[in-house]
Amino acid sequence: MKGIRERLQAELEKIIIVDTHEHIMPEAARQVCAVDFSYLFGHYNTSDLISAGMPPGLLEAVRLPIHRYRVAYNERIRPQRILAKPDREDMTLEEKWQAVEPYWEAIRNTAYARWTLIAVRDLFGCEDLNRDTWKKLSEAVAGSRKPGWYSQVLKEKAGIQCSIVDISTPEVDRTLMAPVMRVDAFVAPRSRQDIAFLENESGEAIHGLKDLVRAFHESISRYIDRGIIGLKSALAYMRTLRYDKVTFHEAEEVFNRLFLHLGEGPSWLEVKPLQDYMMHQAVRAAVDNNLPFQIHTGLQEGNENIITNSKPTHLINLLVEYREAKFDLFHGGYPYVHEWVTLAKNFPNVYPDLCWMYIISPHISRQLLHELIETVPANKILGFGGDSITVEGAYAHSRMARAVLSDVLTEKVSEGYLSEDQALDLAVRFLRDNPASLYGLTV
Numbered sequence: 001m002k003g004i005r006e007r008l009q010a011e012l013e014k015i016i017i018v019d020t021h022e023h024i025m026p027e028a029a030r031q032v033c034a035v036d037f038s039y040l041f042g043h044y045n046t047s048d049l050i051s052a053g054m055p056p057g058l059l060e061a062v063r064l065p066i067h068r069y070r071v072a073y074n075e076r077i078r079p080q081r082i083l084a085k086p087d088r089e090d091m092t093l094e095e096k097w098q099a100v101e102p103y104w105e106a107i108r109n110t111a112y113a114r115w116t117l118i119a120v121r122d123l124f125g126c127e128d129l130n131r132d133t134w135k136k137l138s139e140a141v142a143g144s145r146k147p148g149w150y151s152q153v154l155k156e157k158a159g160i161q162c163s164i165v166d167i168s169t170p171e172v173d174r175t176l177m178a179p180v181m182r183v184d185a186f187v188a189p190r191s192r193q194d195i196a197f198l199e200n201e202s203g204e205a206i207h208g209l210k211d212l213v214r215a216f217h218e219s220i221s222r223y224i225d226r227g228i229i230g231l232k233s234a235l236a237y238m239r240t241l242r243y244d245k246v247t248f249h250e251a252e253e254v255f256n257r258l259f260l261h262l263g264e265g266p267s268w269l270e271v272k273p274l275q276d277y278m279m280h281q282a283v284r285a286a287v288d289n290n291l292p293f294q295i296h297t298g299l300q301e302g303n304e305n306i307i308t309n310s311k312p313t314h315l316i317n318l319l320v321e322y323r324e325a326k327f328d329l330f331h332g333g334y335p336y337v338h339e340w341v342t343l344a345k346n347f348p349n350v351y352p353d354l355c356w357m358y359i360i361s362p363h364i365s366r367q368l369l370h371e372l373i374e375t376v377p378a379n380k381i382l383g384f385g386g387d388s389i390t391v392e393g394a395y396a397h398s399r400m401a402r403a404v405l406s407d408v409l410t411e412k413v414s415e416g417y418l419s420e421d422q423a424l425d426l427a428v429r430f431l432r433d434n435p436a437s438l439y440g441l442t443v
Contacts (some may be wrong), residue, residue, distance in 0.1 A: 001410060015159070019162065021166065023388065023389045034263065035141070036137075037134050037138045041062065078184070104129065121188055123144075137243060153174060158395040160394065164179075170227050177442065179439050182233070186216040187278040190271050240314055287322060292328050295327060296342070297330055298332060328382065332368050372414070379437075382435050
């Protein structure tokens, strides 16, 4: 088994990855955010810090530059999630460490912490993040603000040829990334302010539902002209993934009620028929333009979310109706992993995507890969998406993904389920060929 593992690991290291999902900030934004060790608490591990008891306002004070970036990002993507306000804006570096230390020590057991430490060790030359290293690490983070860092981390160290990114703009570094368009603002307006945002986004006056649909489709056409390669929805953070079939008249009645509110607007439940109608429009647009449709299923990043909103089986009516669509279902559907696998097995239009999974739980990811290999056709499985706002996070996640995939394939060969050649073929499919084929990328 040792010999099998060593041979497979060596071959896996050579595979160039097509990364299905990232939120990597523009390099100019990183120049502002990468000031000290707090930069490494920009994503995911913050959820564990809060779960361990860290006050949200204190957390946002510690990571103030990242906080400002994420607030601006949320304002662009609408509907947005609201971050806590920082308790203060003048913390010294030592005060930041003192604030984080007890909670960091409490979350060391989690995969999010392991993900952080891989970046700390491999990219910044520190063996650990603790009271003896935070100053050295801060210096290393600040010193990494130099030209070529993104290419060095993604291509040279992570072996990622292309990252498909959701950052609310098609203006990305095309040598490293390819963009998708998030559709949620058009699918889920809830107020007059949201309509005004969409008018500004589309350049169209929106007075009725027909106007909204037209503005949506014209916006998609403009984004296609600017190089998007897919559509994306993350509305499981806000509402159920069940998008019922409703008539134009039912949706129009809801749309008209938006103009009766001067404030926030109707509740999510009241506005659901309009959103359901617009989601069907979005799927049809994906079909008409031959674009894969990425849908967030399962665990939501952050705290105190409603996990039952995100069951992948809520999507069955869409999967049944739109057979021509290509649904890229994210995150293993965790914790609804078996239902998610079943959808991929039963529906030709479902592509199971393991993005985010390896840092949620390497153990569950191993189990899930075993199950996928035994149940789902090999040409559909999408093996990696870093799902990070930082290049360092994408790198560290890729290391965990290669390790988990190596473990699983070694076990499959050792038990006689696969030959070594078959195992390597699967690795190439999962990490490179399948996502490249689905998104029309040349690698």
